Amino acid sequence: MITSVPIGDWTWEVSSGAKDLRPVQAAETALAVWHVLAGYELAAPVGKAGISVRSASDTRDVRVRVDGLSLEPEPLSPGTALSRAVGEADSLEGDFVVGVRVECPGYWLEKGAKHRVEKLFTIQVDIWKRTLLVVTLETYVDAWLTVDTRDREQPEVHAENAPRLAAALTGISSLLSSAPTPGDPNRHATPSEGGFEDPRIEGPAYDDSWGTFEISARSRQLRSRIPASENEYQEITDHPVRYFTVRRDGQTMGYVWASIGDDAAGYEPRTAAGEEAFEAGGQMLLRLRAAHERGLSALDALAWVVQTAPEAEGSLAVGATPQVAATLDALEELSGRY
Template sequence: MITSNPVGDWTWELTADSGEIRPVRAVQTAVTVWNELAKGSLAVPEGKAGILVRGGAKLRDVRLDASGLRLGPDPLAPGSDLAQAVAQAEALDGDFVLTIRIECPGYWLESGVRHRAEKLFSIQVEVWDGNELVVTLKTYSDAWLTMDTRDREQPEVYAANAPRLAAALESISALLGGAPIPGDENPHAAPSATGFKDLRSEGPAYVDSWGTFEGLNRASLLSARIPRSEDEYESYTENPVRYFTVQREGRTLGFVWASVDDAAAGYAPRTAVGDEAFEVGAGWLLRLRQAYTQGLSPLAALDWLAQGPPRSELGLITENGPREAESLDALEELSGRY
């Protein structure tokens, strides 16, 4: 399963022997970690980055905020988005706290098939007081676990992916000069220095952690993108649902759905697509609000969406008629698995 919050994280803390750690070193460190992930296809030569520089005394004093920087095979090539942002950071004077974050698309394996997630990992590098460098690696997939985040054992998936993660952590540690500090156990898993602990004997911290938490996390990410309103359908149902697939440029972004027998309708983002799934989903939820204010039933709203004029910015409905899932949980499983 692909999650919107991290499944686990690892941190390396480095202190400068002498001199000041400049922004260029922080960014070079982030790119170095990215390159190590890329050796095992845990990252691909594209992605997005952001650089945030805040005043050392007043962290609310934002001195540089460069987000959505597109990365290519050589992210620090002269004239690239990242290189230009680094130059701006290097020109700043005084004390500051710098954070660079890279979202890494990459591949995980199942049954010999490569599946891509637009945020398989994220890399964050922070500079504090000019002499402390903190590197944090986070993953958003459960492919490295002996049990997935729905409590199902997955020996083949684990065997195909866990060694790839262990090798990446080892190589990153060798480059940074020390072993990682595993993050705390979270609702999904318990990180270790080489990947994750095997929770099969003692069981996970939560039963079906993906089903318990992911729906809430997704709803929060979607609602943050649209105004609040009480004029909308219920967001949950225990009944079967009918749905349409939303695609753009051949990629599935999510599923717009309506309950068969009650008052619920909504949108299930395909988590593997990353932020794009949520940005598009906000637009579909606003259209569902329009249908609600017209007094349409959920199923009538679904037909209304399918028959409406196409809006390329929201993606397109691809089927001639709706499909049916036995439950909303089954549809959300589909949207979160691949």
């Protein structure tokens, strides 16, 4: 299953002593880690990067903040978007906290098939007062676990993917000449120096942690993108649901749905599509809200959304053929798996 918040993380600290670390070194380190991941297809040759510079004495004082930079083949070559942002950060004088973040699309394996996730890993590199460099790697997929986040054993998936993660962690440690500190146990899993601990030994921290926590986390993330309103359909149902696939440029962003038995309707983001799935979801929720204002039932609202949607709305299109899921949970499972 794919999550919108990390299922685990690892941190490396590299002290420079008296060395004066500059923003370009944060960017170079992030890209070097990215290349280690790419060697195991855990990072595709594309991605998004951002850089921030904050005052060390007051981290609310942001001097530079640039997000969503596309990583070009040579990201730090003169004239690239990232090199310009790094140059702006490097021109500042004083004690700052410099952060470079890279979102890495990559592939997890199942029965030899590759499944792409737009945010398989994130790399965060921070420089504190120009003397301490901290690297944090986060992952958003449970393919490294012997038991997935819905409590199903997956020995084959684990065997295909866990060695790749272990090799990448070893490679990053070699690059940084430092061993990782695994992140704390969380609601999904317990990181270890070589990957994750086996939840079959002591049992998972929560039953069906994905269904328990991820669904509500995704809902909060979706609704944070649109104005608050009480003019809404119910979000949950025990009945089967009818749904349509929402696509952008041929890629599935998620599923807009309505209950067949009561007045519930909503949108499930395809987590593998990354941030774009949530952007699309904001548009779909606003369209459902407009239908609710018209007094339409949930199923009529679903039909109205499809019939009145432009063929391409900011390159966002709703499929013409409805499908049925036996439960909302089944549709959520579909949206969170592939």
